[in-house]
Amino acid sequence: MENELKALMDKALKEINNCQTSSDIEAVRIRLLGKKGELTASLRSMKDLPEDQRPLFGKHVNEVRDALTQAIDKKAGELNRIEKERRLKAEAVDITMPGKKQMIGGLHPLTRIYYELRDIFVSMGFSVMDGPEIEYDKYSFEMLNIPKEHPARDMQDTFYITEDIVLRPHTSPVQIRTMLSQKPPIRMICPGRVYRSDDVDATHSPVFNQVEGLVVGHGITLANLKWTLDAVMKEFYGENTKTKFRPGHFPFTEPSAEVDATCAKCHGKGCGVCKGTGMIEVLGCGMVHPNVLLNCGIDPDEYTGFAFGMGLDRLATIKYGITDIRLLFENDIRFLSQFK
Ligand SMILES: [Zn+2]
Missing domain, CATH: 1.20.1270 (Substrate Binding Domain Of Dnak; Chain:A; Domain 2)
Incomplete structure (x- = not known):
């Protein structure tokens, strides 16, 4: 044992x-x-x-x-x-090891441009309105004083879904909807996507972005229009920016004007972008046509107004010196990551 x-x-x-x-x-x-x-x-x-x-x-x-x-x-x-x-x-954590780089996303250049513009207009007392992209022909043309035979109504320019319904060719129908639902005074902008049957190239796209605006009230004049848009352009492109109003023609405004602003690239000296003129076209505008006010039940003898519209894509290409509009839609991360 x-x-x-x-x-x-x-x-x-x-x-x-x-x-x-x-x-x-x-x-x-x-x-x-x-x-x-x-x-x-x-x-x-x-x-x-x-x-x-x-x-x-x-x-x-x-x-x-x-x-x-x-x-x-x-x-x-x-x-x-x-x-x-x-x-x-x-x-154990090795605090001397280099950290992993985090990819942080940024806003799309079009979104940045829109936010800048929106903030400028909102600071001037404008409200932001929205409307459908699939729109009545009536709101897109007829009530905007665009008669049936007008070239803008050509089947080749507009995407018709039915005879009465279109993909909106501009954001103007939002102005009509606003005037139909709101009594003056009105001070609004309407941003959004619009559609035209254009072929895609460096300066055209069948879908692009606009910001339009409308002011209706007692005693609104061309002077108010000029001051407002000049102030917006100075805020947007820089305080030394000058604007030039040239006579233009739109069916929905009378009188109408096209507005040039100092070229953001050469600051007025003249370059390839502005074709040596030092100025570049940035928007169209005018006093709201009395017929348009009448169509929306607003008495043109009592009220006047002005309206304007600009292409966001165009403003973005000018501001950032982008030479091909297609870059804005292709979502190439190498391009987009430059705008953080
Ligand atoms: Zn220039």
Whole structure:
């Protein structure tokens, strides 16, 4: 019995020594010292011994248990320390490592241009109105004083869905809708997508973006129109910007004007963009035609108004020096990421 105990002890010490992980050592602890463990079994076999040998054997078993418990605790402590060190090392953050570069998105150049313009108009007391892109022919042409035979109504210029319904060729129907639903004074802009059946090239696209505006009230004059648009252009392109009003013709305004502003690229000196003139056409405008007011139930003897419209895409190409309008629609990330 004593020899068996000694063999058990030697074998157990070797096993403890061979443990590699804290779960190994726990398994050994249970196998040796647990209720069904080998040492407990030895203690139980004591009853087979003659009575006088039992106390000494019991003493030895307890000594072995103490020795093994000590050895196991020591080994477990060691393994825990090693594992903790290993874990800390694995979880350590190297603060000297360069960070990962985050890709942060930016606003599309058209959105930036629109936000700038919107903020300028809102600061002047304009409200922002919205309307459908699929629109009645009536609101798109007829009520805007564009008669049936007008070239703008040509099937080749406008996308007709039915005879009465079109993809709006300008945002002007929003002006009509506003005048139909609101009594003067009116001071609004209407931004949005518009459609013309143009072939795609560097300066044309079948879908583009406009911002139009309308002011209707008592005693609104051409002077108000000129001051407002001049102030907007100075705010938008810079305070040294000059504007030039040339006579123009639109069916929905009378008188009408086309407006040039100082070329943003050469600041008036003359360059390829402005064809050497130093000025560049930026918008169309005029006093609202009395027929248009009448069509919307507004008395032209009591009220007058002015309206204007500009192409956002055109303003963006001028402001950013973009030479091909298609770049604005192709969503090439290399192009767009320049506008952060
Ligand atoms: Zn120029």
